[in-house]
Amino acid sequence: MTEIKEIAQLGNPILRDRANLVKNVTDKSIQSLIDSLMATAASANGVGIAAPQISQSYRLFIVASRPNPRYPHAPEMEPTPTINPIIISHSDEIVKDWEGCLSIPGLRGLVPRYRAIAVEYTDRYGKVQQRELTDFVARIFQHELDHLDGILFCDRLESTRDLFTEQEYLKRL
Template structure:
């Protein structure tokens, strides 16, 4: 049975290390980690999570977009585990939008990300997948992929004036839309 794991917080060295490739996706530890990542992201009202955020150095991320308290306008997507993901191509169009992070609670930042990306990854059942992701789903993937590289979204905020608390974000951004 899946369990909710504690989320590593900014300052934990695991968030600044580059994650390592998964040697054996069939290993029970890896399959359990995927289940636990999904349970953790759902329980914490996130839309994505990466293994380093729960203290694991494996190159695994989960995209689990759906409307919730933190992202009321998020599109729905079945939670999808992506093992050893790669970004194959990026669109030249960059969109700025507000991001938050379970590992950086209480803060939102305006971050520019590629509007569309082509990605490749191995699914939890061992199949190589290649997909184009756009909009909010592409943003989630890029945010979580950064975690696998030891980068947090704050590193991508170009101007500290583009930071705000979660409460201000909810008042000014969410309720204006």
């Protein structure tokens, strides 16, 4: 059975470090980490999770958009392991929208992000993938990529006035 891991919380130093490249995608420990990330995200109602959030310094995250209590209007997609990801290009259009983070429970913020991005990453089988992402899924990818560079959503707020408690955010849905 796949282990659900403890999620590192704001203040844990690993959330502020740049994660290390994954050198051997097919290594058993990396495959196990992917499974743990997917199980942990699902258990916590996350739409994404990065390896540093479970105290593993690897450039690896999961994008797993699906409707859930934290994101009732999220689009449905298969959980996608994303290894050594990069953004190749992005739209000029920047959109502010709500984000939360499993590592910062109880808070939401209006965060500016590119509306569309072209990305490259290695999948769990070692194959390089290129995709174009838009809107909510592009936002998840950018949020999780920030985790790999030690950046949290609250660092991207234009103003502290864009930070809300979860309770106040839910009143706006």
